[in-house]
Amino acid sequence: MSRGFAWKLIVILATLLIFVYGIFGIPGGVSRSELLSALEKRISLGLDLKGGTHLILQVHVNDAVNVDTDNAIEILKSGMRSSKINYTEISKPDPATHPEQIVIKGVPPESSSDLRSLVQDKLPDYESNSGANNSWTVTMKPTILADTKERAVQQAKQTIENRINELGVSEPIVEEHGLGQYQILVQLPGVDDPARVKNVMQSTALLEIKQELGGPYSSQESALQEHSGVLPADAMLLPGHAAPGSDEGQQWYLVSRASAVRGKDLRDAQPSRDQNGQPSVSFTLSNEGGQRFYSFTSQHVSDSLAVVLDNRVQEVASIREPIRDRGEISGGRMSEEQAKDLALILRSGALPAGISYLEERTVGPSLGSDSIRAGVRAAVVGMVAVLIFMLIYYRWAGVNADVALLLNLIILLGFLGYTGATLTLPGIAGVILTVGMGVDSNVLIFERIREELRNGKTPPSAVEQGFRHALTTIIDTHVTTIVSAIILFLFGTGPVKGFAVTLSFGLFANLFTAVFVSRVIFDWVLSRKRVGEALSI
Amino acid sequence: MEFFHEPKIDFLGKKWYFIAFSLLFSIAGVLSMLFWHGIPQGIDFRGGTLVYVRYTHPPNVNQVRSQLDRIGLHNFRIQPLLNSNDLLIDLSLRETSEQELDRGKTQITNALQTSAPAGKQDLNNSSSLALASYLLQKDPLHLGTDARARYTAIAQAIADYRDKSKGGVLASFDELRGVADPAVVAAIEDGFYLSDFGVYQVEIVGPQVGSQLKKQAALATLYSLAGMLVYLAFRFEWIYGVAAVITVFHDTLITVGAFSLTNKPISLTVIAAILTLIGYSNNDTIVVFDRIRENLKLMRRERLADIVNRSINQTLSRTILTAGLTFLTVLALFLFGGEVLHGFSFALVIGILIGTYSSIAIAAPILVAYQDWRSGRRQAPAVVSAGTAARREKAKAKA
Numbered sequence: 014m015s016r017g018f019a020w021k022l023i024v025i026l027a028t029l030l031i032f033v034y035g036i037f038g039i040p041g042g043v044s045r046s047e048l049l050s051a052l053e054k055r056i057s058l059g060l061d062l063k064g065g066t067h068l069i070l071q072v073h074v075n076d077a078v079n080v081d082t083d084n085a086i087e088i089l090k091s092g093m094r095s096s097k098i099n100y101t102e103i104s105k106p107d108p109a110t111h112p113e114q115i116v117i118k119g120v121p122p123e124s125s126s127d128l129r130s131l132v133q134d135k136l137p138d139y140e141s142n143s144g145a146n147n148s149w150t151v152t153m154k155p156t157i158l159a160d161t162k163e164r165a166v167q168q169a170k171q172t173i174e175n176r177i178n179e180l181g182v183s184e185p186i187v188e189e190h191g192l193g194q195y196q197i198l199v200q201l202p203g204v205d206d207p208a209r210v211k212n213v214m215q216s217t218a219l220l221e222i223k224q225e226l227g228g229p230y231s232s233q234e235s236a237l238q239e240h241s242g243v244l245p246a247d248a249m250l251l252p253g254h255a256a257p258g259s260d261e262g263q264q265w266y267l268v269s270r271a272s273a274v275r276g277k278d279l280r281d282a283q284p285s286r287d288q289n290g291q292p293s294v295s296f297t298l299s300n301e302g303g304q305r306f307y308s309f310t311s312q313h314v315s316d317s318l319a320v321v322l323d324n325r326v327q328e329v330a331s332i333r334e335p336i337r338d339r340g341e342i343s344g345g346r347m348s349e350e351q352a353k354d355l356a357l358i359l360r361s362g363a364l365p366a367g368i369s370y371l372e373e374r375t376v377g378p379s380l381g382s383d384s385i386r387a388g389v390r391a392a393v394v395g396m397v398a399v400l401i402f403m404l405i406y407y408r409w410a411g412v413n414a415d416v417a418l419l420l421n422l423i424i425l426l427g428f429l430g431y432t433g434a435t436l437t438l439p440g441i442a443g444v445i446l447t448v449g450m451g452v453d454s455n456v457l458i459f460e461r462i463r464e465e466l467r468n469g470k471t472p473p474s475a476v477e478q479g480f481r482h483a484l485t486t487i488i489d490t491h492v493t494t495i496v497s498a499i500i501l502f503l504f505g506t507g508p509v510k511g512f513a514v515t516l517s518f519g520l521f522a523n524l525f526t527a528v529f530v531s532r533v534i535f536d537w538v539l540s541r542k543r544v545g546e547a548l549s550i
Numbered sequence: 551m552e553f554f555h556e557p558k559i560d561f562l563g564k565k566w567y568f569i570a571f572s573l574l575f576s577i578a579g580v581l582s583m584l585f586w587h588g589i590p591q592g593i594d595f596r597g598g599t600l601v602y603v604r605y606t607h608p609p610n611v612n613q614v615r616s617q618l619d620r621i622g623l624h625n626f627r628i629q630p631l632l633n634s635n636d637l638l639i640d641l642s643l644r645e646t647s648e649q650e651l652d653r654g655k656t657q658i659t660n661a662l663q664t665s666a667p668a669g670k671q672d673l674n675n676s677s678s679l680a681l682a683s684y685l686l687q688k689d690p691l692h693l694g695t696d697a698r699a700r701y702t703a704i705a706q707a708i709a710d711y712r713d714k715s716k717g718g719v720l721a722s723f724d725e726l727r728g729v730a731d732p733a734v735v736a737a738i739e740d741g742f743y744l745s746d747f748g749v750y751q752v753e754i755v756g757p758q759v760g761s762q763l764k765k766q767a768a769l770a771t772l773y774s775l776a777g778m779l780v781y782l783a784f785r786f787e788w789i790y791g792v793a794a795v796i797t798v799f800h801d802t803l804i805t806v807g808a809f810s811l812t813n814k815p816i817s818l819t820v821i822a823a824i825l826t827l828i829g830y831s832n833n834d835t836i837v838v839f840d841r842i843r844e845n846l847k848l849m850r851r852e853r854l855a856d857i858v859n860r861s862i863n864q865t866l867s868r869t870i871l872t873a874g875l876t877f878l879t880v881l882a883l884f885l886f887g888g889e890v891l892h893g894f895s896f897a898l899v900i901g902i903l904i905g906t907y908s909s910i911a912i913a914a915p916i917l918v919a920y921q922d923w924r925s926g927r928r929q930a931p932a933v934v935s936a937g938t939a940a941r942r943e944k945a946k947a948k949a
């Protein structure tokens with residue numbers, strides 16, 4: 014046995030050991046169940062195999078932009094008041110699709126430079142442009158707009174993650190979904206009843222404290238009547254509960270558009286009881302929010318404020334003295350459970366924007382285990398068929414190919430174990446395909462060796478020529494397939510991605526086993542033969 | 551053992567048969583796509599709601615249909631599955647609300663629960679959470695401080711038994727005797743009943759996702775083809791790349807045609823299979839091309855057609871063996887891989903047959919056809935410009 018051969022053997026055995034460790038780690042024993050549990054620890058299964066819920070959510074990022082522009086409108090109004098700039102109307106012409114645009118109408122030409130410098134000083138994130146008929150457009154800068162939207166997604170992601178964690182779902186995945194814009198992918202393993210999780214996740218819990226300007230009204234129409242058909246531009250109507258004790262159902266309140274305090278000013282929220290002993294949620298504001306709340310309440314002593322949750326007035330109270338950092342949400346006849354969930358949602362942070370569901374898939378655990386069974390059975394049947402065929406067709410060289418194939422499989426599974434890549438059902442199919450396509454390299458080489466032998470070459474030179482000629486072909490075929498696999502990985506989601514992963518790992522492993530390992534075995538066989546003895550292929 | 555001993559088949563001589571064969575299947579597929587089934591889209595692309603239901607007995611499809619009709623669902627399709635106790639209810643996108651994505655699913659579950667006794671919940675469609683909170687409230691074991699944890703564990707064990715050992719549906723409460731304490735089972739019997747079905751898989755896809763995925767799938771396929779074209783043009787000559795892409799396009803067309811003819815839905819995993827077979831078919835083509843390139847160097851004087859024929863014959867044994875072995879594994883997948891992989895493995899079964907055929911019958915002949923066309927143009931120009939004609943006359947006159 015030559016020294017070169019010994020080294021090659023060591024390389025192969027070391028690879029084998031490394032990847033077997035990758036598959037099993039160090040198992041507690043060698044019994045079937047010990048090995049299986051070691052395997053389960055190392056190789057993570059996709060949702061389609063272990064069951065669970067997969068959700069894709071759309072974040073309505075325009076909500077976050079609208080909050081910012083609503084505030085900008087308030088700043089503009091007070092700025093124009095103090096700089097004595099006249100205007101007839103300020104509004105957002107298209108808040109649904111262009112929330113970043115504010116239009117001011119009827120600004121006299123002599124105030125142009127004042128308005129421009131007002132925007133520059135007070136609203137550095139905006140730019141102003143004059144239009145026809147003394148109108149002006151104040152628009153959020155494109156970079157800031159993109160940033161606001163991106164931040165809304167990040168914040169929503171963080172919030173959802175917090176809420177899911179507090180609910181105690183194990184190993185959830187919350188990540189940005191690459192395929193669309195402003196989408197989030199949520200995977201909840203083992204959750205077969207997603208309804209409650211979805212409720213907790215979806216509740217925007219947008220908490221705002223606004224000034225109450227009028228109400229309660231029994232309907233929207235009566236509120237309009239009282240303001241002779243036109244609402245003040247800076248006010249809005251929101252639904253709310255009737256005062257405790259009254260028999261009336263839904264009530265409407267007129268409140269300011271701008272909010273004194275917003276959800277992000279919240280520091281803590283806890284379930285508690287109000288003065289009537291009913292379940293409620295008490296909250297504490299952050300320093301900054303507290304200061305803002307203090308200056309607001311100092312200016313509006315004896316006015317009323319409204320606590321608004323998800324655009325619904327929860328509570329109306331008059332301001333007796335300036336308040337700094339505490340408040341309470343009661344009313345609405347909350348149950349104790351609801352108060353607890355609401356406190357949790359508020360604590361975990363408000364969603365900066367509304368979300369909706371685009372896709373929901375639930376795989377029951379029974380289907381998952383059925384799929385594993387079917388996938389594994391197909392893999393074993395396919396594998397055994399190929400192994401047996403190679404033995405019959407190539408005799409001793411078939412043993413060589415079978416060793417290479419088994420090693421290929423071990424390396425592939427070891428890769429999965431090391432990288433923590435997820436094995437999905439199409440992934441198992443990828444393993445099977447790798448076996449089928451992996452054998453191609455062996456067939457290419459063997460056929461070439463047979464051909465060279467037929468042309469009268471001696472076994473050692475036929476083996477040498479066979480490997481050399483087949484190598485270029487093998488590299489060409491592997492590169493093109495890996496290109497397909499990478500594209501699949503980039504464009505696919507979930508199960509399909511898992512397929513791309515196993516396919517590429519399998520191809521890399523195949524390069525090693527078919528080209529290197531197989532060659533070493535041939536060399537070893539040849540070294541034990543006398544000159545002129547035939548090769549079993 | 552050897553299947554082919556130095557075969558000498560004149561593949562190029564049979565090109566008209568090949569062309570007829572390919573045209574027949576391509577045209578049948580295209581006609582079906584245009585006038586018959588269209589391109590049947592899976593839930594991933596068309597959107598909608600799929601609810602997979604498992605019964606304790608083979609279900610009566612007509613009864614299920616009337617149950618759904620009664621609650622006002624109309625745009626649905628009921629499809630029996632491989633397992634005779636299973637049923638797939640396919641609700642079209644029109645019945646899938648964008649605001650409340652899972653409404654269709656809830657409606658279906660409610661509609662099927664016909665024999666619900668008043669005030670009882672359906673154990674076959676309850677989550678372990680619901681069961682746990684029920685047990686906690688009833689407290690059949692009179693547990694003390696750790697009641698919540700204990701009942702949660704018991705509820706989980708019962709749900710696991712139902713889902714993992716019984717395939718998702720319990721037929722009778724007696725089955726629980728081995729899993730939980732008799733007192734617990736009695737308490738469950740008080741508050742629950744067993745419907746004859748359980749929902750084991752739900753897929754709901756809103757309209758937005760579908761159009762997104764369609765775009766992505768188309769892009770993925772195009773990029774895949776472009777990547778291949780570039781690589782082959784770089785490694786060989788551009789005409790080899792073109793020939794490979796035409797071949798792969800031919801394979802894809804026929805495979806998609808097969809889905810259209812058999813009216814099987816094309817899902818995301820089917821697209822993955824199609825991309826795989828693009829890779830596979832390309833493998834086959836490259837093996838032949840590689841041999842042609844090698845032989846071109848060895849046999850400079852021979853006609854390209856002969857070289858191509860010889861190259862195909864030399865690699866034939868490998869082509870058939872690999873195709874056969876891959877086909878074997880894919881067939882195992884098709885037969886044993888279960889419902890979920892059905893479309894995926896169907897695409898591969900068709901694709902491997904076509905992909906192997908096309909590398910012999912389409913790719914290599916394109917090379918020859920191109921060369922014939924080019925050299926034909928050089929030797930006997932069909933259209934001679936006035937200037938050339940005049941020069942030729944002059945040359946004749948001189949001679």
